[in-house]
Every structure is written in C-alpha cells, then in structure tokens.
Amino acid sequence: MAAGGAIVELQRNSPKWSNIVEGIVMLERKIFPKHESLARSFDEELRKRNSGLLYVEVNGEVAAYVMFSWPSSLSASITKLAVKENFRRQGYGEALLLEAIEKCRTRNVQRIALHVDPLRTPAVNLYKKLGFKVDNLIEAYYASDRNAYRMYLDFDAE
Template identity: 25%
Template sequence: MEQKPSLKSIIRPYKPTDKSAIVSLFRFGILEHVYPAFLKAMSHPDHIGVTLSVSVAGYVLGGSSYFQAVLFGGAWACLVYYCCHEAYDGHLRRKLEAEMADIQANFSDKQANGFWVVEMEVNGKSKLAGLLAVKSTDADDAPSLEVFQLVVSFNQRRKGLGTQLVETAVEFCKEQGLSRVIVEISSPQTAAISLFRKLGFTVTSVCVNSNTHANHLVSKLTRINVIRMEKHL
C-alpha cells in the first residue's frame, strides 16, 4: 500500500527494527485503560453500595473510628483496582506471548494480515507514535478483517493519526476483497468508541467480558464490557 504522509508523519508497514518501540507502545496502549476502568467500576451503584457498607463496618468494628472506616473503604477500592489491572495486564501478557511474540511471522508475512506504524519527526528525530494491526477472521462464517490493536501515543493524539490508521485498515480490507471490518473494544475506551463511530462503525453487540482473566472474581468486579463494532464496505 502507498504510504500516507500527514504533516511530518508517515504511515508505513512494520519493520523488524521497530520491535522494541512497538512493544513498548503496545504495552502502553493496553495498560492506559486500567485507571479509567477502575473509575468506571467504582462509580457503579453496586460498588458504591459496597464501599459505603465496608466503610460503615470499619467504623463500627473500630469503635467509631473514622480511620478504620477509611481503611476498610480504601481496602475495597484497592481490590477493585487490582482486578482492573489484572484484567488488562492478563490480556497484555497473552498477546505478548502469542501474536506479538513474532510480529513479522504473524502479521507481515501473512497476506491477509497487516501491521502498520506511524513514524513521526519530532525535534529532528524519527519516533514511532502509533500502530495498527489487523488480522483476517471468519467471524460469523463470513471472511472479515478484525482490528487487533490500535494505539496512538498520548502526546500525538488529536492530530488525526487514529483516523488515518483506521482508514488504512479499511483500504487494506477492500484490497483483500473483504466487505467488513470488525473491532472489539472494552467499555472504558470511550475515545476509541467515539472514533470508530465517527468513521462509520456501528455497535452490533455488548457483552460482559468473561475472558479477561481466568479468575471469575476479576471479571465480576471490573464490570468491563466488550463492545463489538462493525463497518460494512
């Protein structure tokens, strides 16, 4: 595919020499959602109720101790944060051990898959500021393209890079003769959801994410949903 320049940036296919920077960017792109997931979970009415209950329990058991109330409530909040971290960190570990272990073999060397990076000139130096990986899938028995991961570095956002990356995937899908692009996003990723909506993707399903971690408690306390979005070409 042709490279797409934008200001001092260019979208190009992945090269083996990108591996270290890309893994770092990939790690950031997943773990940055831990805190938003925590805030979203703690704002749920059920978690608010539990927080108040354990705080009252701490107050009573501590002999009318406000410190004990805060301690108990804080312990509950720490448990929820731990579960949110485990959900995303577990997902990250599985991806690093699977598809990301050999990007060249799993994406670049497979005609139906693709992996692109955003290379930018920052203060006269080349820097990788984003990535997009896609893989073919037979979802619902219909050959489609699935967005494996989309990441734009924090300080390079709101410059249209995410839009250009997704448009690159759409063009690649057309070249492959496919008629649908699929993406699954966790519910705390509100910015990504808004981006895909803007680009013509529609929500087709929302389900509880039961595969983020083997421990059922982790999945239950995080209250993370998986939002499936599709774009038909």
C-alpha cells in the same frame, strides 16, 4: 494528520523490523493492561500469514500503529489500534484506521470487526465516525469487570 509522520506498512523483510516491533511492544505495555497486551507475542502475531501492521513514525519513534488481519475471505478484524499519549488528538489514529480499512477493502472482505472497551470513549467515537456500528455488548470480555463492544463495518456488495 500532524506534520512529520507518514503511514508505513511494516514489511516482514524490513531492516527496521526489530526496532519497530520493539517500539510497538513498549507502547503496548504502556497502554494496555498486561492480560490485553500482545507485548510477549507481538512478533509471532505479525508473522502470521493474513495479518498486517501499519505504523506512524515521528522523529524515529513509533507514534501510533494499527494491526489487522483477514482470517477469511469474508471478514477482517482490527486487532489493535494505539496512539502514544503525546501524539493523541492529532489525527494519527483516524489516518491509520482509514488506511487499514482500505487495505481490508482491497481483499474484498465484506465486514471488518473489532472489540473496544465502552469506557474508551475517544476510541468508540472514532470508530463510529468512520462508520462502525455496535453489534452488541460482550460482558466480561477483557476481565470480569470490563466489557467490550463488538463493532463492525460492512462493505456494500458491489
């Protein structure tokens, strides 16, 4: 990961909460189409009990973030992973994803799942690099003309 950024877990009582959420919402609006963006409900999503958010801040701005949840003791999901355009290809996405996987692993879940647009090749390649496998293609997942791969990572039962 590039110098100058450290992974931080957003704590509900953090004095920086609103600034960080604001930075993430701006990133959400820029990266994701309106119907896929959590911009309007981000704060609400983060306040759910079994969810977490890790982010990288560089020079006071949110460079990247990953949001994850563990709705049951068996499975977790990566709900969002985004890296600001000028911070891409510097290892932030991979570092965040590895940290999120580790956080989920400590909750003893057996599987982490996610959805990704097959046309987002860098994202698909990153997930595959970290061991995620394509479960299946879900047609019209994002929109009538946009599909998604459902991908998963299983932890070996120990």
